[in-house]
Amino acid sequence: MSARKAYDQTFELLEKHHQWFRESIPLIASENIPSPAVREAIISDFGNRYAEGWPGERVYAGCVYIDQVELLCIDLMKKLFKAEFVDVRPISGVVANLVVYTAFTEPGDTMMALSIPCGGHITTGKKELGGTAGAVRGLVVEYLPLDYEELNIDVDKAKERIEKLKTEGRPPKLVMFGASVFPFPHPVKELADTIHSVGGTVGYDAAHVAGLIAGGVFQDPLREGADVVSLSTHKTFFGPQHGGVVSWEKHADKIKRATFPGMVSNHHLHAVAGLAVACAEMLEFGEKYTRQIVKNAKALGQALHERGFKVLAEHKGFTESHVILIDITQYGDGGTIEEQLEKANIIINRNLLPWDIKEGRHFMHPGGIRMGVSEITRLGMKESDMTEIAEFVKRVIVDKEDVNTVKRDVAEFRKQFQKVQFCFENATEAYKYIKIR
Secondary structure: OHHHHHHHHHHHHOOOHHHHHHHOOEEEOOOOOOOOHHHHHHHOOHHOOOOOOOOOOOOOOOOHHHHHHHHHHHHHHHHHOOOOOOOOOOHHHHHHHHHHHHOHHHHHHHHOOOOOOOOEEEEEEEEHHHHHHHHHHHHHEEEHHHHOOOOEEOHHHHHHHHHEEEEEEOOOOEEEEEEOOOOOOHHHHHHHHHHHHHOEEEEEOOOHHHHHHHHOOOHHHHHHOOOOEEOOOOOOOOOOEEEEEEEOOHHHHHHHHHHHHOOOOOOOOOHHHHHHHHHHHHHHHHHHHHHHHHHHHHHHHHHHHHHOOOOOOOOHHHOOEEEEEEOOOOOOOHHHHHHHHHHOEEEEEOOOOOOOOHHHHOOOOOEEEEOHHHHHOOOOOOOHHHHHHHHHHHHHOOOOOHHHHHHHHHHHHHHHOOOOOOOOOOOOOOOOOOOOO
């Protein structure tokens, strides 16, 4: 293929992707759609510049306005999370977790977190699984126990495990709350004293729920005993894709040093600019947006339940966040269901259930699927729209209707939701491809 043909084809594929998402229902829990204002910020010249170090202490010149934007971003995030210290330089949630590991642990230390089948993230995985904590930082990972019915950490068993590790001479130096499947607030305040009593640090991976925390509808980990909170900025937050660490002033120096020179050189300044815009949007619209997220997630869980799907934690209203988890084994495996729904322009992801590994399943064909409502809520959908979405899902999975028929109906449904809501300005459609060549 010639250079010119590859060049042209790249843009053709980009435009096709934008058109596809204009006609789809995006239900990936780890994604969101930024406002036109954030999109404008991330294509600015900031993306071509370097600013190693802390604002005012840069290694490079040319940072006069970059410093001001970054300090503005820090100030806004402090307000959102009621934090004494904020570092917005981590370029992703993974890097934010690595900052926490570097600042608060040494290789060989013991760390506790949820296992991946129980909702944990790859960043908290063991060395033999290639997880970031084990393979990159060299931590020995022990698992927090999950109550399968409650879809939450079992407090009594967790206390027992912490005390057992202490008697073995390897008390956890870090306990990370948070997960990739995070339907309910974690018991931070119930376990913080126990963790601190053995000399441990209380960490909280807020990647999935940062927006819900900022909006005041989930939990407040810093007030509940967390020493440090890591996050990504594009799930329940307003984007762009980036990361951050929020904490107390007493931990500022070691977090700053762990971030630079430890984890980042230049830290994607266009994303920092976009994040500053997103923080302003979240400060203005976040409470209303996040309340609607929780309403929509509960409504989607209920609508799917009424159509015969086994949505977990029914007795708790399915969720208190943006995400629901569904045991799909009565209709097939998660991988196959994911493919079928994608053909109908319904974008979800397969997901391990807590008991899948014990039952011989694996991540390519697990027993579950995961749905999140952050993006569709940003597009303006409400509870009644969740019923329509559940019906589309039923038509594909239960009724075995032709996927192309459902696909056409999905595209028609999406026509009424083409603008980003909960923002100051939305003149440009959410998925409009903008050509500047």
